[in-house]
Amino acid sequence: MLIDAHCHLDRYEENLPYALEQTKQHGIFTISNSMDLPSYKQNVKIAATADLILPVFGIHPWNASEYVGCLNDLDWAVSESPMIGEIGLDYHFIKETSRYDDQREVFEYFLRAASRQRKIVIVHTKGAESETFQLLKKYNTERVIIHWYSGPWHILKAMVEHGFYFTIGVEVLFSQHIQDIAGYLPAEQMLTETDNPGGSASLTGNIGTPLLIKDVIGKLAEIRGTSDRIIMATVQDNLIRVGDNDPWLTRVQASSG
Numbered sequence: 686m687l688i689d690a691h692c693h694l695d696r697y698e699e700n701l702p703y704a705l706e707q708t709k710q711h712g713i714f715t716i717s718n719s720m721d722l723p724s725y726k727q728n729v730k731i732a733a734t735a736d737l738i739l740p741v742f743g744i745h746p747w748n749a750s751e752y753v754g755c756l757n758d759l760d761w762a763v764s765e766s767p768m769i770g771e772i773g774l775d776y777h778f779i780k781e782t783s784r785y786d787d788q789r790e791v792f793e794y795f796l797r798a799a800s801r802q803r804k805i806v807i808v809h810t811k812g813a814e815s816e817t818f819q820l821l822k823k824y825n826t827e828r829v830i831i832h833w834y835s836g837p838w839h840i841l842k843a844m845v846e847h848g849f850y851f852t853i854g855v856e857v858l859f860s861q862h863i864q865d866i867a868g869y870l871p872a873e874q875m876l877t878e879t880d881n882p883g884g885s886a887s888l889t890g891n892i893g894t895p896l897l898i899k900d901v902i903g904k905l906a907e908i909r910g911t912s913d914r915i916i917m918a919t920v921q922d923n924l925i926r927v928g929d930n931d932p933w934l935t936r937v938q939a940s941s942g
Contacts, residue, residue: 687713688920689898691771691807691832691852691878693720694738695727700882700892705735707895713737714924715895718771718807718832720745721752725762742766746775746809749791750784756794763798767931770807771832772796774820777812788813789820796824805927807832814840822847828927833880835863845874850927852878855885855897857904868908877901877920 689708694717697704708715716739717732719725728740742762744752752759763769772795774788799806805828810817814836821829829849833856834841844851851870854877856863867875877898879885885893899913902920906913 686921687711687898687902687917688877688924689713689715689879689881689895690830690876690920690924691716691718691854692881692895693718693724693728693883694731694881695719695724697882697892701731704881704895705731705738708737709735711896711899713895713898715739716741716768716770716807719743720771721748722759722762725766739767741768741770741807743770743772743795743807744791745771746773746788746792747779750787753787753790756791759794760798763795764802766804768805768807769795769799770805770830771809772806773809773832774813774817775809775811789816792817792820793824796820796826799826800824803827805830805931810834810836812836818844818847821849830876830927832878833884834866835860841866841869845869845871848874850874850876850923852876853905854878854880854901855893856888857901857908859888864904864908867905872909872919873923873926875905875920876923877905877916 714737717728719728719742725742732738732740772792774792806826807830809832818840831849831851833854834851853867857867879893879897881893902913902916905916
């Protein structure tokens with residue numbers, strides 16, 4: 686089964702029917718991350734109309750300042766969501782240092798909740814890799830999926846040793862640094878993603894489609910000297926392992942036949 690462990694289906698807007706048809710036709714199990722409360726509500730609606738879609742709630746660091754004063758109002762969504770994402774820190778795209786305290790407060794709110802509820806977190810680290818790692822350790826976050834890691838090698842290696850999982854996405858088609866990371870990661874800690882529709886658009890100017898996951902898998906197979914089939918099976922096994930004992934796991938197993 687194909688696995689897209691990180692995308693944003695709500696952002697497809699008028700192109701959503703086409704995207705959902707691709708996920709259905711090609712059997713792409715899709716974790717649709719949220720960037721704020723409205724996007725989570727939209728992702729839940731989307732998942733109610735389609736198989737293979739797992740909607741998860743988080744507040745993206747870009748939106749942290751909008752929610753920092755009302756975090757308790759988010760408790761219901763955190764409790765309802767089977768995983769927590771997309772959350773984290775971003776000191777690269779966000780240049781205003783005055784917003785960093787808000788990012789940390791929101792991120793720590795989610796990490797405390799994840800620790801209490803023993804939930805997987807899907808984490809954005811851009812430009813803040815070291816601090817993100819320190820906070821994940823501070824809260825003893827047990828199951829972590831690092832989204833689109835592109836940072837320093839020494840932090841990557843420390844995260845790998847800590848047992849984190851990593852999504853490899855469409856940048857692997859273009860970037861030598863990402864290709865080197867994809868070749869370095871232990872097979873048992875690797876997942877695949879598209880970050881659609883924006884992931885591809887940020888690199889090529891073209892809206893990404895769910896089928897880009899096949900291009901990612903093909904490139905991973907090339908880099909790692911194996912077959913597409915083995916990459917697909919490995920990623921599926923990894924997602925099942927990181928989600929061990931979660932209620933939603935049966936959906937992945939049932940979909941795999």
